[in-house]
Amino acid sequence: GENVEQHPSTLSVQEGDSAVIKCTYSDSASNYFPWYKQELGKGPQLIIDIRSNVGEKKDQRIAVTLNKTAKHFSLHITETQPEDSAVYFCAASIARDDKIIFGKGTRLHILP
């Protein structure tokens, strides 16, 4: 089955700097890659997603890139703000399975 690896597990960046979180996946049939933000005591919330037919997607300060050949995908957050502090999960999904397989998460700290 699909396996998603995520790193780093913890990331601290100065407010205003950029943050990058990287993930790899194992199943070449995966075609949907969502990113979730989880705040304390809440369920994961989708912040951006990308499908396998595109290599990059951007939404304001957030961008995701996908390298299908290498089975890598990354989340980029620019101009970080205090409210970006949270746990971020990458995930992968295969159309035939529908289930979403999550990475172990990255705890992002934005330093004042």
Next chain:
Amino acid sequence: GAGVSQSPRYKVAKRGQDVALRCDPISGHVSLFWYQQALGQGPEFLTYFQNEAQLDKSGLPSDRFFAERPEGSVSTLKIQRTQQEDSAVYLCASSLVGRVNGLNTEAFFGQGTRLTVV
């Protein structure tokens, strides 16, 4: 409702007790998922429904775990004879379309039920 609703938010069970966790998905959503999230970990897939049909239960850790969605809307995850290792947050998610479309769409998560087995 506006989002996925789970109840109770918190549940403390004595070891050996049976528990039932409820999920109200977004109205009209075809797919419903249950995930287990241990402290400091990512959500782990448990089971998946498309309407009332349970299409995948490969993630259920043992036969003590049982899920149902009899009318294709509300779902219940039941854990029998709870053990300490069952302590976790149980997340429910729903999405609009199902496998028949071959599409993946956004899955909306509830806030979860935190189960503590003592």
